[in-house]
Amino acid sequence: MLVVGSPEQTDTALLAGEIPCPHCSVPLRPHGHARQRTVRGLGRERLTVRPRRARCSGCRRTQVLLPAALALRRADAVEVIGTALAAKAAGSGHRTIAANLDRPVSTVRRWLRRVPEKHVHWLHKQAVKHAFSLKPEMLAGPKPWPSLLGWSLNILAGAALAFNHRARMELPPWTVIGYFTRGNLLSPPLRN
Numbered sequence: 001m002l003v004v005g006s007p008e009q010t011d012t013a014l015l016a017g018e019i020p021c022p023h024c025s026v027p028l029r030p031h032g033h034a035r036q037r038t039v040r041g042l043g044r045e046r047l048t049v050r051p052r053r054a055r056c057s058g059c060r061r062t063q064v065l066l067p068a069a070l071a072l073r074r075a076d077a078v079e080v081i082g083t084a085l086a087a088k089a090a091g092s093g094h095r096t097i098a099a100n101l102d103r104p105v106s107t108v109r110r111w112l113r114r115v116p117e118k119h120v121h122w123l124h125k126q127a128v129k130h131a132f133s134l135k136p137e138m139l140a141g142p143k144p145w146p147s148l149l150g151w152s153l154n155i156l157a158g159a160a161l162a163f164n165h166r167a168r169m170e171l172p173p174w175t176v177i178g179y180f181t182r183g184n185l186l187s188p189p190l191r192n
């Protein structure tokens with residue numbers, strides 16, 4: 001699984017041989033599509049995508065190219081989960097967040113459980129890495145957020161704006177954050 005930007009941009013890059021295999025760096029080639037998925041956006045918005053599949057001519061592994069607006073293994077788009085995490089960082093509880101997002105309390109509780117301290121540290125690391133390469137001055141000065149989660153989301157959002165500016169694109173910030181975090185805004189489920 002590879003997390004990529006917008007579907008259109010991915011098609012162009014894939015056809016031009018600009019997406020390297022994550023295992024052996026040989027350019028990936030188009031290899032059909034994965035099954036269609038519909039995820040929920042904010043409010044009643046629905047997002048239907050049919051992710052591209054690609055194959056490496058070097059090691060012959062196939063990859064699904066997951067658009068960055070989608071979170072791995074989740075029925076809700078990154079913007080919905082991200083909005084929930086930002087609300088948590090601002091002090092809201094899972095019931096309030098669920099009511100505001102019009103999602104079941106159990107779903108929101110499950111998301112919030114998937115950001116244990118270890119994962120917040122991982123998110124912070126990704127945030128600092130991208131901010132450092134895109135706009136390092138963002139990292140200077142005092143941390144205005146009381147929690148590391150809030151601070152990390154804040155840096156990710158700033159880095160997303162800097163990314164759009166540099167790439168001359170206008171991708172939704174949460175989509176760019178999905179790309180920065182490789183679809184793992186929430187930590188992967190524990191293996192049983």
Ligand SMILES: [Zn+2]
Nearest residue numbers: 021024056059
């Ligand atoms: Zn390969």
